[in-house]
Amino acid sequence: MRPTATLRDPSTPSGVVQRxxxxxxxxxxxxxxxxxxDGEDRELCDMGGPRNDLQITLVxxxxxxxxxxxxxxxxxxxxxxxxxxxxSYPDYFELKRAGDTWLIxxxxxxxxxxxxxEMGY
Amino acid sequence: xxxxxPSATGQTVAALRGLILHGLLLILLVLFGTGLSLLLSAALQxxxxxxxxxxxxxxxxxxxxxxxxxxxxxxxxxxxRLIHASPTDAAIWSLQGTAVYLIALITxxxxxxxxLAGLVLDQPWFxxxxxxxTAIAWSLVGIWQYRLLHSPTYRPxxxxxxxxxxxxxxxxxLAAWTASIAVSTAGELLLKTDDMLIGPSxxxxxLAAVIWAxxxxxxxxxxxxxxxxxxxxxxxxxxxxxxxxxxxxxLASLLAAAAALNILIPxxxxxxxxxxxxxxxxxxxxxxxxxxxxxxxYHQAQLTTRPAWALLAARQVVSGIALALLASGLxxxxxxxxxxxxxxxxxxxxxxxxxxxxxxxxVGVAAWWWFFRPLAPADPESRRIYLVLFFGFSAVVALIxxxxxxxxxxxxLLGGTGLNVTMVDYIRGPVGWLVATAAVATYHFVLWRSxxxxxxxxxxxxxxxxxxxxxxxxxxxxxxxxxxAGSDRLLSALQQHGEVRVHWIPAAGPELSAEALDLALETIxxxxxxxxxxxxxxxxxPGEVRFTALAGPAESAT
Numbered sequence: 138m139r140p141t142a143t144l145r146d147p148s149t150p151s152g153v154v155q156r157x158x159x160x161x162x163x164x165x166x167x168x169x170x171x172x173x174x175d176g177e178d179r180e181l182c183d184m185g186g187p188r189n190d191l192q193i194t195l196v197x198x199x200x201x202x203x204x205x206x207x208x209x210x211x212x213x214x215x216x217x218x219x220x221x222x223x224x225s226y227p228d229y230f231e232l233k234r235a236g237d238t239w240l241i242x243x244x245x246x247x248x249x250x251x252x253x254x255e256m257g258y
Numbered sequence: 259x260x261x262x263x264p265s266a267t268g269q270t271v272a273a274l275r276g277l278i279l280h281g282l283l284l285i286l287l288v289l290f291g292t293g294l295s296l297l298l299s300a301a302l303q304x305x306x307x308x309x310x311x312x313x314x315x316x317x318x319x320x321x322x323x324x325x326x327x328x329x330x331x332x333x334x335x336x337x338x339r340l341i342h343a344s345p346t347d348a349a350i351w352s353l354q355g356t357a358v359y360l361i362a363l364i365t366x367x368x369x370x371x372x373x374l375a376g377l378v379l380d381q382p383w384f385x386x387x388x389x390x391x392t393a394i395a396w397s398l399v400g401i402w403q404y405r406l407l408h409s410p411t412y413r414p415x416x417x418x419x420x421x422x423x424x425x426x427x428x429x430x431x432l433a434a435w436t437a438s439i440a441v442s443t444a445g446e447l448l449l450k451t452d453d454m455l456i457g458p459s460x461x462x463x464x465l466a467a468v469i470w471a472x473x474x475x476x477x478x479x480x481x482x483x484x485x486x487x488x489x490x491x492x493x494x495x496x497x498x499x500x501x502x503x504x505x506x507x508x509l510a511s512l513l514a515a516a517a518a519l520n521i522l523i524p525x526x527x528x529x530x531x532x533x534x535x536x537x538x539x540x541x542x543x544x545x546x547x548x549x550x551x552x553x554x555x556y557h558q559a560q561l562t563t564r565p566a567w568a569l570l571a572a573r574q575v576v577s578g579i580a581l582a583l584l585a586s587g588l589x590x591x592x593x594x595x596x597x598x599x600x601x602x603x604x605x606x607x608x609x610x611x612x613x614x615x616x617x618x619x620x621v622g623v624a625a626w627w628w629f630f631r632p633l634a635p636a637d638p639e640s641r642r643i644y645l646v647l648f649f650g651f652s653a654v655v656a657l658i659x660x661x662x663x664x665x666x667x668x669x670x671l672l673g674g675t676g677l678n679v680t681m682v683d684y685i686r687g688p689v690g691w692l693v694a695t696a697a698v699a700t701y702h703f704v705l706w707r708s709x710x711x712x713x714x715x716x717x718x719x720x721x722x723x724x725x726x727x728x729x730x731x732x733x734x735x736x737x738x739x740x741x742x743a744g745s746d747r748l749l750s751a752l753q754q755h756g757e758v759r760v761h762w763i764p765a766a767g768p769e770l771s772a773e774a775l776d777l778a779l780e781t782i783x784x785x786x787x788x789x790x791x792x793x794x795x796x797x798x799x800p801g802e803v804r805f806t807a808l809a810g811p812a813e814s815a816t
Contacts, residue, residue, distance in 0.1 A: 212457075
């Protein structure tokens with residue numbers, strides 16, 4: 138639940154993703170919006186909020202001049218018979234450069250913020 | 259006839275009655291346990307469940323008040339018959355008691371461990387009431403049943419250790435599995451820390467795994483040492499020990515060893531790929547290797563106190579497992595080599611298939627060499643079942659491989675694949691299986707042939723010595739030597755004489771001197787050299803020999 142990992146450099150794509158996720162997990166929507174492009178138009182895609190057994194690890198960070206793709210592994214410590222097994226899958230954040238920092242363009246829906254259009258309103 | 263028929267029918271009816279009564283008792287006890295655990299869970303929640311409270315309560319109360327008293331009445335009805343029970347009744351009672359005990363043990367232990375692990379895991383949907391209720395209810399049922407199975411009055415005379423033996427096997431497997439997960443989680447904790455963006459601390463996860471492992475190990479220890487399953491050396495106990503204590507851990511350790519090689523074999527030759535493989539699969543591989551090997555070695559050592567067949571059976575099953583790994587590995591290596599020659603597009607799959615195949619092949623060969631001992635002389639009798647089972651199994655694999663190859667070739671020729679692949683690429687998998695099976699089966703066929711020859715040569719020797727030999731000797735001629743005890747030197751020297759079957763008829767009298775034996779040997783040797791046919795040789799004290807020619811098999815038959 139608490140971020141046990143140390144915070145990364147805020148000027149890197151993964152640092153932005155991490156700060157966004159920390160705010161998202163804390164349900165601090167206003168802070169989370171700052172890291173997303175057109176953040177003010179967005180709401181949580183999944184109104185239920187994050188599960189506290191959500192774990193996201195960084196797999197790869199690919200960066201070009203203006204865009205970056207951050208590959209992450211999303212895993213849940215899903216409580217089955219043993220309370221030990223979980224499931225995980227890779228997903229991506231896409232970012233674009235905004236001055237000396239980065240803004241998130243696209244993200245996995247479980248931890249995502251959607252525009253009204255994306256929500257189907 | 260009038261006396262035997264009713265008693266046979268009576269026995270059948272009695273057995274059937276026992277089966278039905280104890281079957282009903284089993285069902286009633288399971289219903290009672292289920293009802294009681296639901297009732298306790300609901301009570302612990304203060305009858306304010308978020309779910310369908312009425313449904314839960316109705317089920318709980320009806321199961322408890324119907325099944326509970328009925329089970330008690332039924333138990334009172336059957337218990338009188340258990341005091342001097344017939345073997346059949348005793349066996350049925352033991353089976354029923356064991357079934358109740360195992361169901362209760364598994365349900366109660368997993369609920370309790372889930373409860374304890376849930377307390378440290380802090381998951382949002384976790385409630386302590388339900389696992390606690392289940393654990394208490396099933397513990398009561400299990401303890402009651404266990405006490406009856408071990409009470410001096412009702413203790414079953416047949417299969418008395420069944421419940422403890424199977425409970426021990428369950429606890430052992432649970433302990434080994436959870437201990438592997440605990441070690442593996444600890445390994446992950448060491449390896450993966452810096453790339454986490456957000457997530458719960460992994461410490462509770464490891465604690466939960468440790469709780470499971472410690473609980474399961476305590477349960478195993480209680481069965482193994484306190485309930486003395488270790489000392490139960492009946493046939494069933496030894497069989498369960500061989501299967502759960504030796505064969506399953508052996509399978510797990512060999513697979514883990516193959517997985518470790520899969521990580522370590524440098525194909526492709528890149529350090530980064532090796533590190534990535536280690537981070538992904540290393541912790542679990544190392545954990546299973548450690549735990550399974552420790553379990554295996556411990557129980558292998560325990561086998562020395564068991565009957566000799568247990569050790570032999572364990573060795574044969576392990577060599578069978580090793581052989582299966584060897585053949586699978588060989589098949590995968592063939593598959594990978596075909597992939598490499600058929601198309602350059604396979605560059606991604608081929609190394610991983612080749613790595614897995616090589617890992618299985620190396621581990622399989624090593625374990626098979628160690629346990630099957632192909633070079634050591636083996637007793638052909640002892641491995642006949644092994645070879646027969648092996649041929650049956652390889653016939654099935656070969657048949658499936660052939661069917662798949664034929665299907666794919668026809669499909670390919672008809673153009674039904676819709677894929678842009680070569681024929682070799684399309685059938686390389688099953689060709690790998692077929693080649694591996696054929697290679698392994700050929701070796702065993704040669705072994706089987708030589709074993710059969712040995713058995714044929716050996717069979718007559720085991721017949722009773724004097725009476726059958728004259729008629730049963732297929733080759734060579736019979737020499738019957740009448741000589742006092744202590745003449746082994748003479749007899750064994752005669753046996754070296756080629757094409758001669760020596761039978762000794764002990765004569766009364768003192769041992770012969772060395773000179774007398776030498777003289778007798780010389781005389782008999784001369785006679786054998788000059789005259790064909792079976793002969794009776796009576797040796798007297800100075801070493802002189804009197805001969806009587808015996809009728810051969812053909813003559814005696816007429």
